Structures are given as structure tokens and as C-alpha cells.
Amino acid sequence: MNHENHKKKRSTFNNLMFVFSYIWKWDKSVFLSVGFHSIFLAISPFIWIFAPKLLIDELLGLKRVEVMLGILASALVISAITNYSIAYSIGAFRMKMSNIRFNFIDIINDKAMEMDYRHTEDPKILNDIHLAWRTVRNPWEGVGGVLQKVFTILGSLIGFFGYVTIIMLLNPIILVFLIINVCITYYLTLRAKGYERSKKDELSDYERKSRYVNMTMSDFQFGKDIRIYSLKSLLSRKKRTFDGKRVDIAKDVQGRYFKTSLVDSALLLLREGVVYTYLVYSVIFKGLTLGNFTMYAASIGSFAGWMDTLMKDIAFIKINCMYINDLRNFLDIEDEEGSKNITAIPKEKPYEIEFKNVSFKYPNTERYIFRNLNLKIKAGHKLAIVGINGAGKTTLVKLITRLYSPTEGEILLNGINVKDFDQKEYFKIFSVVFQEIKMFAFNVAENIAYSEDINMDRLEDSIRKAGIKEKIDSLKNGIKTNVLKVLDEYGVEFSGGENQKLSLARALYKDGEIVILDEPTAALDPIAEHDIYKGFDDMIENRTSVYISHRLSSTRFCDVIAFFEDGEIKEYGTHTELMDLKEKYAEMFNIQAQYYKEDQLISKGA
Numbered sequence: 183m184n185h186e187n188h189k190k191k192r193s194t195f196n197n198l199m200f201v202f203s204y205i206w207k208w209d210k211s212v213f214l215s216v217g218f219h220s221i222f223l224a225i226s227p228f229i230w231i232f233a234p235k236l237l238i239d240e241l242l243g244l245k246r247v248e249v250m251l252g253i254l255a256s257a258l259v260i261s262a263i264t265n266y267s268i269a270y271s272i273g274a275f276r277m278k279m280s281n282i283r284f285n286f287i288d289i290i291n292d293k294a295m296e297m298d299y300r301h302t303e304d305p306k307i308l309n310d311i312h313l314a315w316r317t318v319r320n321p322w323e324g325v326g327g328v329l330q331k332v333f334t335i336l337g338s339l340i341g342f343f344g345y346v347t348i349i350m351l352l353n354p355i356i357l358v359f360l361i362i363n364v365c366i367t368y369y370l371t372l373r374a375k376g377y378e379r380s381k382k383d384e385l386s387d388y389e390r391k392s393r394y395v396n397m398t399m400s401d402f403q404f405g406k407d408i409r410i411y412s413l414k415s416l417l418s419r420k421k422r423t424f425d426g427k428r429v430d431i432a433k434d435v436q437g438r439y440f441k442t443s444l445v446d447s448a449l450l451l452l453r454e455g456v457v458y459t460y461l462v463y464s465v466i467f468k469g470l471t472l473g474n475f476t477m478y479a480a481s482i483g484s485f486a487g488w489m490d491t492l493m494k495d496i497a498f499i500k501i502n503c504m505y506i507n508d509l510r511n512f513l514d515i516e517d518e519e520g521s522k523n524i525t526a527i528p529k530e531k532p533y534e535i536e537f538k539n540v541s542f543k544y545p546n547t548e549r550y551i552f553r554n555l556n557l558k559i560k561a562g563h564k565l566a567i568v569g570i571n572g573a574g575k576t577t578l579v580k581l582i583t584r585l586y587s588p589t590e591g592e593i594l595l596n597g598i599n600v601k602d603f604d605q606k607e608y609f610k611i612f613s614v615v616f617q618e619i620k621m622f623a624f625n626v627a628e629n630i631a632y633s634e635d636i637n638m639d640r641l642e643d644s645i646r647k648a649g650i651k652e653k654i655d656s657l658k659n660g661i662k663t664n665v666l667k668v669l670d671e672y673g674v675e676f677s678g679g680e681n682q683k684l685s686l687a688r689a690l691y692k693d694g695e696i697v698i699l700d701e702p703t704a705a706l707d708p709i710a711e712h713d714i715y716k717g718f719d720d721m722i723e724n725r726t727s728v729y730i731s732h733r734l735s736s737t738r739f740c741d742v743i744a745f746f747e748d749g750e751i752k753e754y755g756t757h758t759e760l761m762d763l764k765e766k767y768a769e770m771f772n773i774q775a776q777y778y779k780e781d782q783l784i785s786k787g788a
């Protein structure tokens with residue numbers, strides 16, 4: 183299913199309701215802050231509209247000092263209380279807002295970690311994640327931005343009725359003129375913001391690329407290559423290109439805003455000109471008092487400015503609700519539909535796995551990696567999968583573990599289609615060592631147990647069986663030693679082989695019913711490899727296991743070997759059977775054996 187075609191566009195109201203419903207669930211007091219803030223925000227501008235009028239009227243009339251002082255003192259006190267309350271409610275709101283943003287971040291992270299694995303390799307979805315992040319990455323945009331504006335708009339709306347009443351008293355035509363003037367500004371702002379948004383996909387693409395290069399530049403893992411292969415200039419060039427594109431887009435967008443603000447200024451000039459001319463005319467010819475002149479001038483100035491801000495705020499909400507729409511589209515990314523009748527994972531062990539007429543191609547690609555593949559891994563059997571690079575060995579693992587689903591055909595576990603199992607339950611039955619080993623910046627124990635609640639006996643046992651006990655014992659803090667230096671300057675960097683042993687320990691600790699090892703010994707020295715094979719039966723007991731290796735000598739202890747080529751099983755049988763066949767497997771085996779013998783001769787100095 184193409185996610186792009188299923189992206190929904192929702193109304194601003196709908197998106198606002200989405201955000202509000204979450205806030206209501208998480209923290210109802212936010213609404214209280216909004217209400218509190220709105221009232222004081224509505225009151226505040228009127229203090230300095232009425233106070234000057236009253237003062238001028240008194241000055242031009244009875245000139246009572248005590249009354250004037252009273253007016254001034256009241257205005258100052260009310261103003262101070264209002265300003266403090268506004269500042270206080272803004273502060274309280276920001277604190278609450280941080281929590282709300284963190285909650286939304288949790289939702290995005292959960293989705294990113296739980297969605298189908300196939301999405302994580304899809305650049306379009308990666309872009310969607312980036313867009314979703316934009317909705318929550320800072321307090322002034324997306325969810326935070328919308329809330330803050332809604333927060334201020336409510337206060338402004340209450341004030342609206344005050345302004346309208348005052349200006350109506352002066353002249354309703356002036357009111358209509360002001361509203362039309364501001365609406366034009368609003369329309370232009372909306373267009374400029376709309377243009378900015380139309381560029382967001384392009385911008386987000388360059389931002390993602392630039393961020394990737396940026397992170398690569400300072401990523402310790404790439405440090406060796408960057409230095410030895412002089413990657414600095416290539417990376418810098420790439421970064422400059424991506425940033426250049428970002429700047430071009432920003433300039434283009436800014437150009438639009440610049441034009442808008444030019445028209446804006448012209449409209450402002452027109453507005454002020456017309457209004458002041460009318461007010462002066464009213465004083466001269468219609469007997470408008472100076473007190474009222476001041477009040478109307480202040481009201482109109484504030485009203486126009488206020489309406490201008492209000493319109494811009496509404497435009498802001500509209501645009502940022504589109505970002506919220508992006509967030510929702512990301513959350514709506516559909517995972518594969520599970521079976522309607524979820525079946526419990528069978529109790530009978532060990533498990534048998536069967537591929538029935540399985541064809542597979544990766545999403546958004548045309549080439550089939552497998553066509554009508556039939557393969558049975560008998561219960562308790564050790565299957566070795568061998569084949570040249572790109573033959574589809576790792577893809578087979580991804581299919582068995584249900585990280586991907588077959589394009590056609592089915593995969594059965596003890597005769598049941600694996601789609602019928604709950605995905606999370608199904609993942610639990612596997613202990614897998616993947617080809618590319620990832621260590622986390624956690625301590626050793628957490629890196630093996632993947633949990634903070636650790637069974638120490640099982641941990642010790644796994645460490646011993648994986649052959650990494652001596653190394654861990656030699657560390658000052660043992661299993662509590664932090665791995666990697668990203669978060670701890672005294673963190674330990676393990677060698678490739680040690681990492682491989684740690685990931686074996688991980689698989690052993692998980693104690694999955696099906697064990698899959700994708701090139702588990704590629705980085706091991708021959709002694710470690712020998713020890714691991716020797717202890718292999720003990721390690722995996724009678725579990726069904728799949729073993730992928732390029733070292734054909736290491737596949738001999740398996741019950742059966744499948745030789746893959748061009749997405750097909752070309753040869754299948756025991757080591758002896760395949761050697762007797764004298765085909766590709768035997769050829770590859772002999773070539774490797776020959777190198778090995780030559781190696782031995784060289785090392786013996788022959």
C-alpha cells in the first residue's frame with residue numbers, strides 16, 4: 183500500500199481537536215491557564231485606552247488633582263496586576279507545555295519503534311518522521327506554537343468586542359474600513375505562509391540529508407574512514423550543497439514575505455492616514471472632545487494592530503495545524519494488517535519452519551529476490567545457508583523473523599501461517615545475531631540482557647558460553663562497564679570479534695526457541711571460532727537454528743546445508759552429499775580449503 187496516496191488532509195478545527203483531546207487527557211489544568219491568561223490579556227489594553235481619556239477629560243474640565251491621582255493610581259495598580267498575571271500564566275503554561283511536547287515526542291518515538299520494520303528502510307517514511315518531528319521539536323512551532331497562539335487569541339477575541347463597541351460609537355464605516363484593510367493583510371500573509379509550506383517537503387528532504395552528513399562528520403564510528411580516506415572534503419562539500427539548497431529555499435520564501443510586508447506597509451500607511459484625517463475632521467467640524475479623540479486614536483491604533491496580529495495568529499494556527507496533520511499522517515502509517523484470527527504460538531517445541539511458494543521483492547523495487555521458494559527447516563534441525571554475496575541469505579532471515587512479509591506465498595511455523603501470530607509474541611521466539619552488530623551506549627549487562635531487570639545467573643552463563651567472560655572480567659567495572667564513549671568518556675570500545683561475542687551472548691540470554699546466526703563468526707579469530715562451534719550444540723541445545731556463513735568449513739556441524747544462488751536453492755543436502763555432487767558448493771568449499779591450506783603452509787614458513 184502506498185502511504186503517499188493515503189495521506190489525509192484534515193481541517194484546522196479537526197487538527198486542533200486532535201491536539202486538545204490529548205491535552206485534555208494529559209493535563210486539564212492547561213485549559214485553566216489558557217482561560218486565566220485570556221481574561222487578563224483582554225483587560226490589559228483597555229486600561230491605557232480609558233485612563234488617558236479620563237485624565238484628559240478631567241484636565242480640560244474640573245482639574246481635580248485627587249481625582250486625577252486616583253485615576254492614575256488605579257490604572258497603574260490594575261496594569262501591574264494584569265501584567266504580573268499575564269507573565270505568571272505564560273510561565274505556567276510554558277512549563278505545562280514542555281510536558282505536553284514530551285508526551286507527543288513519546289508518541290512519535292513509540293510509533294517509530296513499533297511500526298513495521300519495512301517502513302524504517304523507506305526514505306519517504308523517514309521523511310514523514312522528520313516532518314512529524316517538526317511538530318514537536320521546539321515550543322514555538324507545531325503543537326507548541328498552535329497552543330501558544332490559541333492561548334493568546336482567546337484573550338484577543340474577548341478584547342475584540344470591546345474594540346468593536348468603541349469604534350462603532352465613532353463611525354461604523356471606519357470599522358468596516360479597518361476590517362477590510364486587515365483582511366487583505368491576512369490574505370497576503372496566508373499566501374506567503376502557504377508558499378512556505380509548499381516548499382516544506384523539499385526543505386525537509388535537504389534538512390534530513392544535511393543532518394545525516396552533519397552527524398556522520400562527528401560520529402566516532404566513521405572517524406577512521408574519514409581520516410584514512412580523507413573524507414573531510416567530500417563530506418564538507420556534500421554538506422555545503424545541501425545547506426546551499428536550504429538557503430536557496432529560505433531566500434525564495436523570504437522573498438515572498440518581503441513582498442508581503444511591502445504591501446503591508448502601504449496598507450498601514452493608508453489605514454493611519456484615513457483614520458487620523460477622519461478624527462481631526464471630527465474634532466474640528468463635529469465637536470469631538472480631545473479626551474474622546476485620544477481614546478478613539480488609541481482604540482483604532484490598537485484595534486488595527488491587534489486585528490493584524492490576530493489575523494497573522496490565525497494564519498499561523500492554520501499553517502501549523504497542517505504540521506499537526508503531518509504528525510497525524512505519520513501516526514496513521516499503516517502496518518500490515520494482521521490476521522483476523524490471532525493464534526497462540528504453539529507449545530510443541532522445537533519448531534518447524536516451512537517456506538511455501540514464497541516470492542519476495544522489497545517494497546518500491548521491481549526485482550524479485552526469491553521466486554516460488556520452497557524450503558523446510560525441520561524441528562530441531564540446524565540449517566546452514568550459504569551462497570555468494572547478495573544471494574538473499576539475510577533477506578531469508580528477515581522473512582523468517584517476519585521483519586518483512588512474503589510478496590506471495592506463505593511461511594509456516596509448525597504448519598500455521600506466521601501471519602496468524604501476534605507480531606510481538608512471534609518476535610519473542612527468536613534469538614538472532616544480525617550481520618551488522620549494534621552496541622548501545624548502555625553498560626555491558628544491559629547490552630546483553632536488553633533490560634534493567636537482569637537475571638544474573640543467565641547473564642553469567644551467556645557470557646561464558648559466548649566466550650567473552652575473560653574480557654569482561656578484565657574490565658574494572660565488569661558487567662557494569664559502559665559500552666561506547668558517546669555518553670561516558672571511560673566507556674569501553676570492544677573489538678569487532680568481541681562485539682560479535684557480545685551479540686552471541688545477547689542471543690543466548692534471550693533464550694529464543696529459534697536461533698538464527700547471520701555470519702556470527704566472521705570477525706572471530708580461529709580459536710574463538712573453534713570454541714564456539716565446539717560449544718554450539720550446548721549453546722543452542724535442540725533448538726531449530728539457521729546458520730549463515732561464508733566460511734564453509736563452519737557449516738559442517740549443521741544437519742543440512744542450503745546453497746543459494748539467484749534467489750533459488752541450487753543445492754540442498756548434508757555436507758557429504760553436497761561434496762559428492764561436485765557442484766558449486768563443492769567448488770566453493772575446495773577453493774576455501776585450498777586457501778586455508780596455503781595459509782597454513784605460509785604461516786609454517788614453507
Ligand SMILES: Nc1ncnc2c1ncn2[C@@H]1O[C@H](COP(=O)(O)OP(=O)(O)OP(=O)(O)O)[C@@H](O)[C@H]1O
Nearest residue numbers: 303544547551569570571572573574575576577578
Ligand atoms: N532494504 C532493501 N531494499 C531493497 N533491496 C534490498 C534491501 N536489502 C537487501 N536488498 C537487496 O536484496 C538482495 C539480497 O540481499 P541480502 O542482504 O539478502 O544478501 P545476502 O545473501 O545476505 O548477502 P551477503 O552475503 O553479502 O550478506 C541484494 O541484491 C540487496 O541489494
